[in-house]
Amino acid sequence: MDATEIGLWGVPLAMLGGAIRVSTPFIFVSLGEAITERSGRINLGLEGTLVFGAMTAYAVAVITGSPWLGLIAAAFAGLCFGLFHGWICKFPKVNDIAIGIALMLFGSGLAFFFGKPFIQPSAPDLPAIPFGGWSDIPQVQAALNVNVLFLIGAALAVFLWWAFRNTRAGLIVRVVGDSSDAARAMGLNPNTVRLLATGIGGALAGIGGAYLSLYYPGSWTEGISSGQGLMAVALVIFARWNPLGCFAAALLFGGAGALGPALQSVGVTQGYYLFYAAPYVLTLLIMIATSSPSRSLAGAPGELSITK
Amino acid sequence: MTERFMLSRRDLLKTSAAGAALGLASASFPISRAFAAAATVGFIYVGPKDDYGYNQAHAEGAATLKAIEGISVVEEENVPETVDVQKTMESMINLDGASLIFPTSFGYFDPHMLAMCAKFPDVQFRHCGGMWNKDKHPMNAGSYFGYIGMGQYLNGIAAGHATKTKKLGFVAAKPIPQVLLNINSFLLGARSVDPAITCQVIFTGEWSLAVKEAEATNALVDQGADVITCHVDSPKVVVETAAGRGAFICGYHANQSPLAPEKYLTGAEWNWAKVYKMFVDDLVAGKPLPNFTRGGLADGFVKMSPLGPAVSEAAHTQFDGTLAEMMKGGFSVIKGPLKNNKGDVVATEGQAFVETAIELESMDYLVEGVVGSTS
Numbered sequence: 001m002d003a004t005e006i007g008l009w010g011v012p013l014a015m016l017g018g019a020i021r022v023s024t025p026f027i028f029v030s031l032g033e034a035i036t037e038r039s040g041r042i043n044l045g046l047e048g049t050l051v052f053g054a055m056t057a058y059a060v061a062v063i064t065g066s067p068w069l070g071l072i073a074a075a076f077a078g079l080c081f082g083l084f085h086g087w088i089c090k091f092p093k094v095n096d097i098a099i100g101i102a103l104m105l106f107g108s109g110l111a112f113f114f115g116k117p118f119i120q121p122s123a124p125d126l127p128a129i130p131f132g133g134w135s136d137i138p139q140v141q142a143a144l145n146v147n148v149l150f151l152i153g154a155a156l157a158v159f160l161w162w163a164f165r166n167t168r169a170g171l172i173v174r175v176v177g178d179s180s181d182a183a184r185a186m187g188l189n190p191n192t193v194r195l196l197a198t199g200i201g202g203a204l205a206g207i208g209g210a211y212l213s214l215y216y217p218g219s220w221t222e223g224i225s226s227g228q229g230l231m232a233v234a235l236v237i238f239a240r241w242n243p244l245g246c247f248a249a250a251l252l253f254g255g256a257g258a259l260g261p262a263l264q265s266v267g268v269t270q271g272y273y274l275f276y277a278a279p280y281v282l283t284l285l286i287m288i289a290t291s292s293p294s295r296s297l298a299g300a301p302g303e304l305s306i307t308k
Numbered sequence: 309m310t311e312r313f314m315l316s317r318r319d320l321l322k323t324s325a326a327g328a329a330l331g332l333a334s335a336s337f338p339i340s341r342a343f344a345a346a347a348t349v350g351f352i353y354v355g356p357k358d359d360y361g362y363n364q365a366h367a368e369g370a371a372t373l374k375a376i377e378g379i380s381v382v383e384e385e386n387v388p389e390t391v392d393v394q395k396t397m398e399s400m401i402n403l404d405g406a407s408l409i410f411p412t413s414f415g416y417f418d419p420h421m422l423a424m425c426a427k428f429p430d431v432q433f434r435h436c437g438g439m440w441n442k443d444k445h446p447m448n449a450g451s452y453f454g455y456i457g458m459g460q461y462l463n464g465i466a467a468g469h470a471t472k473t474k475k476l477g478f479v480a481a482k483p484i485p486q487v488l489l490n491i492n493s494f495l496l497g498a499r500s501v502d503p504a505i506t507c508q509v510i511f512t513g514e515w516s517l518a519v520k521e522a523e524a525t526n527a528l529v530d531q532g533a534d535v536i537t538c539h540v541d542s543p544k545v546v547v548e549t550a551a552g553r554g555a556f557i558c559g560y561h562a563n564q565s566p567l568a569p570e571k572y573l574t575g576a577e578w579n580w581a582k583v584y585k586m587f588v589d590d591l592v593a594g595k596p597l598p599n600f601t602r603g604g605l606a607d608g609f610v611k612m613s614p615l616g617p618a619v620s621e622a623a624h625t626q627f628d629g630t631l632a633e634m635m636k637g638g639f640s641v642i643k644g645p646l647k648n649n650k651g652d653v654v655a656t657e658g659q660a661f662v663e664t665a666i667e668l669e670s671m672d673y674l675v676e677g678v679v680g681s682t683s
């Protein structure tokens with residue numbers, strides 16, 4: 001076996017590499033959504049924010065030549081989308097899910113409109129850190145090329161997990177999410193907290209979009225997201241609103257998504273449509289296994305419109 | 309209210325069309341005569357029309373029609389291969405008065421375009437792909453396609469000379485005949501250089517899935533493939549990912565060499581402008597449009613990207629020689645003795661399928677040397 005042939009080892013390696021490469025947008029969107037939902041609101045518009053963030057990051061990177069400026073612009077655009085959602089939803093009798101769907105379509109449409117001139121040019125990529133230097137196998141080196149955003153996402157997941165339990169801000173978000181009445185009795189304004197939580201959630205989704213267009217797959221096309229923003233919102237429920245769970249679920253989805261191509265590349269070529277369905281089958285199985293007819297979802301914020 | 313308005317507009321169109329058909333009173337109705345001379349042509353794309361690939365190639369062809377006097381072009385992009393495309397066609401016919409429609413994506417044909425053919429017998433539909441059949445389908449439908457498999461054979465020659473690992477990679481969307489012919493042609497081109505070469509194919513299952521295409525490209529390079537080509541709608545992601553991993557690239561649909569100038573060997577490109585002009589010229593001249601249109605390199609339906617800097621002298625010579633051979637016509641990529649990758653004979657000794665052979669349009673196998681499966 002020479003250095004270029006890794007045979008069946010390609011499958012776990014591809015899943016590892018795929019988990020690292022593909023999961024980052026899931027991580028950021030699901031962490032952002034976790035903050036928003038913990039405060040008692042659902043923002044389904046993050047798919048649109050993700051696409052708009054991807055377009056903004058790419059466009060700014062093309063114009064200025066700096067991927068970091070692109071990243072900041074994407075986060076800012078995401079913040080604006082989030083604040084907009086939070087602002088509309090503070091009015092009485094506004095349904096946050098309906099607004100989310102409207103913003104999803106609005107964000108995608110706006111991104112397609114402004115993104116037209118940026119499909120052709122090439123933008124500079126965000127840098128990656130080569131952690132595979134210890135190995136002489138090029139495949140391992142390629143799989144361990146880890147983008148800084150992935151590391152930031154991982155650190156953010158741990159930080160949020162800690163912050164929800166141990167910081168004043170974390171507790172405020174949780175109490176607002178669990179009971180508006182209790183929050184008001186404490187002198188908190190639930191609308192302000194939710195506005196900020198939705199804004200931060202949008203900013204994180206924008207960063208996820210920047211990763212898509214500036215690192216992997218690394219170009220702006222209208223089909224770049226293919227529903228990843230929606231899947232990430234679902235991941236939050238799957239992860240039971242726990243930031244560490246979001247991180248793990250994102251890795252799982254990334255790795256499972258790499259399974260289909262990797263198996264075909266080693267010669268397991270029958271039934272690839274089934275392998276492509278693997279992440280969804282897995283989700284179904286876990287949801288069925290952990291659900292119960294006698295109680296509501298564990299860990300669900302009490303103010304969330306889907307659990308009320 | 310709205311419906312009423314649409315009805316009256318449709319009646320107006322019907323009246324003017326009938327007037328034109330009967331050649332009624334051209335002197336007394338100068339307006340209706342002017343109306344008959346103009347024609348509206350509709351184009352429907354499955355993706356964005358500037359995707360560095362399939363849809364861009366069609367849109368560039370459509371753009372050349374806008375220069376023709378009396379022709380107006382209506383376009384709609386990002387139309388899914390669902391009942392949505394029927395609505396798009398209906399609105400192009402009822403509201404824009406289109407008399408010729410080009411639904412350019414494979415999945416538009418059955419049942420969507422066929423349903424519209426039955427509903428609007430006076431409108432002509434020409435579908436890109438190979439599915440129209442005289443015995444089964446109406447005469448106001450038709451299909452056009454180019455023999456781009458020849459281009460993939462030439463890609464294969466360039467790839468066969470460039471590969472060191474003797475393994476090629478192919479990122480494919482769906483296992484339909486045109487895609488399978490491209491995969492087979494690519495490998496056979498490479499095998500004309502060295503019969504030991506194999507080609508690994510990965511199907512992504514969709515025409516445009518950026519992340520999955522990038523994953524597929526990475527998986528192929530991980531398994532040692534050092535020349536990558538593809539048949540997806542937008543090859544940009546595949547080209548950039550493969551070049552980033554150090555693999556050579558053969559392009560498809562359009563010229564992608566600006567994306568990776570050092571690694572780009574050559575590419576098989578469409579030249580739809582020629583095809584669309586042909587149809588529209590017939591339409592303007594009042595001639596019946598052909599139902600079955602095909603052409604290859606010699607007809608100008610297909611062209612090759614200029615060879616890149618990494619192409620060797622030997623590859624250059626063989627490429628030019630084969631291209632000259634193809635331009636004469638009658639070149640066969642699929643010729644016996646040839647087996648599929650399950651071991652069954654697909655062409656016996658002496659049997660050869662030239663590019664025009666209709667059998668190639670129902671291809672359902674991958675030839676020996678291709679690692680992959682059609683289902």
